[in-house]
Amino acid sequence: MSERASAPPPASDPNTVPSVAARLALYQRAGGVITPLLTALIAFLIGGLVVLATTGKDPIKTYKAIFKGTGLSWLSPVSIHWHLFYPASIHWTGWDTTSPTALNLQQTLIVVTPLILTGLAVAFAFRCGLFNIGGNGQYTVGAIVAVQFGIWFAGLPGPLHVIVAMLAATLAGAAWGGIAGFLKATTGAHEVITTIMLNWIALWVGSYLVGFNGPMQDPRAVSAPVTRPIADSAHLHVFWGNPLLQGLHIGFFIAVAMLFVYSILLNRTTLGYEVRAVGFNAEAARYGGISVGRNFFLAMAISGAFAGLAGSIDILGWEFNLDLTVVQTVQVGFIGIAVALLGRNSAIGIFFSALLFGALLTGTSTRNLDPSVFQPQLAGNLTRIIQGLVVLFVGADLLIIYLWQARKKLRLPQRKTAEQA
Amino acid sequence: MADERTVLELRGITKQFPGVLANDHVDFELRRGEVHALLGENGAGKSTLMNILYGLYQPDEGQILVKGEPVRFHSPKDAINRGIGMVHQHFMLIPVMTVAENIVLANEPTRAGLLLDTDAADRRVRELSRTFNFAIDPDARVESITVGQQQRVEILKALYRNADIVILDEPTAVLTPQEANELFEILKTLTREGMSVIFITHKLNEVLEIADRITVVRRGKRIDTVDRQGATEEGLARMMVGREVLLRVDKPASDPGDPMLTVDDLHVYDDRGLEAVRGVSFEVRGGEIVGIAGVDGNGQTELIDAITGLRKAASGRVSIAGRDVTGAAPGTVLDRGLGHIPEDRQRRGLVLEFSLAENVALHDYDRPPDSRWGWLFPRQLIRRARELLAQFDVRGGGPQTRASALSGGNQQKVVLAREIGREPSVLIAAQPTRGLDVGAIEFVHRRLVEARDNGKAVLLVSLELDEIISLSDRTLVFYEGEIVAEHGPDVSEDQLGIEMTGAGRQEAVA
Numbered sequence: 001m002s003e004r005a006s007a008p009p010p011a012s013d014p015n016t017v018p019s020v021a022a023r024l025a026l027y028q029r030a031g032g033v034i035t036p037l038l039t040a041l042i043a044f045l046i047g048g049l050v051v052l053a054t055t056g057k058d059p060i061k062t063y064k065a066i067f068k069g070t071g072l073s074w075l076s077p078v079s080i081h082w083h084l085f086y087p088a089s090i091h092w093t094g095w096d097t098t099s100p101t102a103l104n105l106q107q108t109l110i111v112v113t114p115l116i117l118t119g120l121a122v123a124f125a126f127r128c129g130l131f132n133i134g135g136n137g138q139y140t141v142g143a144i145v146a147v148q149f150g151i152w153f154a155g156l157p158g159p160l161h162v163i164v165a166m167l168a169a170t171l172a173g174a175a176w177g178g179i180a181g182f183l184k185a186t187t188g189a190h191e192v193i194t195t196i197m198l199n200w201i202a203l204w205v206g207s208y209l210v211g212f213n214g215p216m217q218d219p220r221a222v223s224a225p226v227t228r229p230i231a232d233s234a235h236l237h238v239f240w241g242n243p244l245l246q247g248l249h250i251g252f253f254i255a256v257a258m259l260f261v262y263s264i265l266l267n268r269t270t271l272g273y274e275v276r277a278v279g280f281n282a283e284a285a286r287y288g289g290i291s292v293g294r295n296f297f298l299a300m301a302i303s304g305a306f307a308g309l310a311g312s313i314d315i316l317g318w319e320f321n322l323d324l325t326v327v328q329t330v331q332v333g334f335i336g337i338a339v340a341l342l343g344r345n346s347a348i349g350i351f352f353s354a355l356l357f358g359a360l361l362t363g364t365s366t367r368n369l370d371p372s373v374f375q376p377q378l379a380g381n382l383t384r385i386i387q388g389l390v391v392l393f394v395g396a397d398l399l400i401i402y403l404w405q406a407r408k409k410l411r412l413p414q415r416k417t418a419e420q421a
Numbered sequence: 422m423a424d425e426r427t428v429l430e431l432r433g434i435t436k437q438f439p440g441v442l443a444n445d446h447v448d449f450e451l452r453r454g455e456v457h458a459l460l461g462e463n464g465a466g467k468s469t470l471m472n473i474l475y476g477l478y479q480p481d482e483g484q485i486l487v488k489g490e491p492v493r494f495h496s497p498k499d500a501i502n503r504g505i506g507m508v509h510q511h512f513m514l515i516p517v518m519t520v521a522e523n524i525v526l527a528n529e530p531t532r533a534g535l536l537l538d539t540d541a542a543d544r545r546v547r548e549l550s551r552t553f554n555f556a557i558d559p560d561a562r563v564e565s566i567t568v569g570q571q572q573r574v575e576i577l578k579a580l581y582r583n584a585d586i587v588i589l590d591e592p593t594a595v596l597t598p599q600e601a602n603e604l605f606e607i608l609k610t611l612t613r614e615g616m617s618v619i620f621i622t623h624k625l626n627e628v629l630e631i632a633d634r635i636t637v638v639r640r641g642k643r644i645d646t647v648d649r650q651g652a653t654e655e656g657l658a659r660m661m662v663g664r665e666v667l668l669r670v671d672k673p674a675s676d677p678g679d680p681m682l683t684v685d686d687l688h689v690y691d692d693r694g695l696e697a698v699r700g701v702s703f704e705v706r707g708g709e710i711v712g713i714a715g716v717d718g719n720g721q722t723e724l725i726d727a728i729t730g731l732r733k734a735a736s737g738r739v740s741i742a743g744r745d746v747t748g749a750a751p752g753t754v755l756d757r758g759l760g761h762i763p764e765d766r767q768r769r770g771l772v773l774e775f776s777l778a779e780n781v782a783l784h785d786y787d788r789p790p791d792s793r794w795g796w797l798f799p800r801q802l803i804r805r806a807r808e809l810l811a812q813f814d815v816r817g818g819g820p821q822t823r824a825s826a827l828s829g830g831n832q833q834k835v836v837l838a839r840e841i842g843r844e845p846s847v848l849i850a851a852q853p854t855r856g857l858d859v860g861a862i863e864f865v866h867r868r869l870v871e872a873r874d875n876g877k878a879v880l881l882v883s884l885e886l887d888e889i890i891s892l893s894d895r896t897l898v899f900y901e902g903e904i905v906a907e908h909g910p911d912v913s914e915d916q917l918g919i920e921m922t923g924a925g926r927q928e929a930v931a
Contacts, residue, residue: 273779
């Protein structure tokens, strides 16, 4: 993939204050895989301190309970009890697909799926030098279109219906993102502003459509602002777990496949070459004959397509209808920013950081967290604290890089003395 | 080496940046009333040394002594308090404020501790201006005065803060020859009054004109300090580069063929909506180098932008090899046979985060053999880059090295490799040697002459008159968006210098 490990760049001119994009670019380059790990670690450390200071609970126990709630332990066929002595310490658990752990893992992966895609939506734009804050709006638009197409065409055979609905949602997301790209290319309107605006437009248009007496509201559900359910033929196939209990659907594989699409698109196509050239140095790209405006539009449209696809997968995979509360409280677009930043815009990085944030979300959900250890209502906030801290530390890249370089400096004198000896 | 006249001494200054030893035990000594030139190629460590002296960087090792007293500067403020002033290459002035306001900035005389005492500021500036014979109006707005005067404002700013040591960083880079002479006069007045000047430059002729002593640095080390008496350009160049350098370009007489680039009555507006190019017509034939001389900001950039399609021309025509390209997109113009070496290689010529292979492909990535149906063939990019990099003697990295890892000279070689390697019929070179060291300049010049001898039409835009004179077969002088003079290969620097300031035209008007 596009991962390039390299040494931190030489100290830059202290007279110039780098722009946000330049600082993020610096962060992307510096420190290989170490900085994101360090960033996450520090975020968890401070999150733990907050737990300790505010609730007096043991942070280690809390984190353990959260981890248990994620179901990730299912992946290991043995369970190890570190506090017991051998041989009682290791139990063979195998892969019991009906255990509660398996159900938890299914939930985690269902949450991870849209996060991968919204992470890609932020990352792709970022590679073109654009900051896509509009993942939420693009996701919402995709979800609305997916519901409508899931309700229409009820007669179509299953796979075809799914493809039609997904394609329509993807295109809708692309259009929504493309608006911001088009405005940037033609009028220079900053994409941060326009995508935020478009988020609100999507939210209120969605609220109107889905809300009471809205054109999409289910006329039978008089008391609830929700759309009609999509046709059964539009449901994504559930390949693991019970379809009635929200088993894991094939949308997960679609998201993983998109990671490959992302990487190939960027690194092996002329479109990706142009996008990267514009992202690194728009001026040089223009001098080289590349149309910068066209790439702004395309990058935002492709970003929007990823987010729109995320919206359709959630609808077709497990939600099956669109609820007013979902329209008004959805956060995946914003979490996508943290996913992309922590994942350093590389496909592998986005997979793992989506896994991290998805696991945090399910691990702290009311259903999965052991309430005797930590109140789930508070734990949800812990997720947000960690998410915020990650974004904060990515912004404070210079601090992390400074720490990283200080560590090298500390080692340097030792090497010198070794040479002298 | 220190005697009673020494006002400043740097002893064993060492500064390490990641991967580079920018200063390696550098000694430097400045005497009262002298102009001491600090001569070296770009990246030799001149600026680092001066930034240490001005408190912008902390040295890893070494000592600074001001008037015999060891000091430590933690910020420019400390340096200013010790009587050190610095005039940066890029002026730090606020255009909408007056000269006097700029000078007293951050050190304003106040009335009752609160209100700005404009009169006192004015008086003090006038006083200084008179003492040192600066012809400058304290009430003029900075945006309305010339670059040369702005530089004087910067010097006054240092003097106002009671500096008696003034550091000038490449001060002549932005000046015409006449303005440079005026600056030299001012420096002489300053030293007569007992000030000391450190003059950072890489231009040999200036050093011999103005400096009393010359310290040469190369790769972070001090090579030698010599008196102006007895120093020669050749000797200094050898010290700077570490080998013999050809200072003059050897080229056979030109043999112009058909016109390849034709510009006809071109009008172009700049970003502010002002007419920057006012009805320019000329042609460049295959096999000749046409130089455009002029002070920066007289429409040269807009002219090139209009030819290359980066900016829309208001009216007029541009054709390349007989085909009209007026108003075409930059990509189309490049495809019609234009090679463009842009003014600023790091900002416009290269994508620094790209590998060299990706940089070399910047024009041709979207067609076979680099790509087909939108699929890129990275191996093909690498293969072609390897050939071109060898042809153009790019050192310090292979096709997969990032462009940012190369030195300035090698970066420019990559740009040349891309632009000349595509065999264009017209080659535009804008400031092709700016910021390059003597050795790399020699290489670039040789390649441009070679391109000419291969029948290409070369348009050279440069602010360096000696470059224009040594390379051009014909020279056009640009002033306020118009061609005010045209010369053959033999023209003197003084003649061009006078015409560049519009003197010829103004006489005609009067």
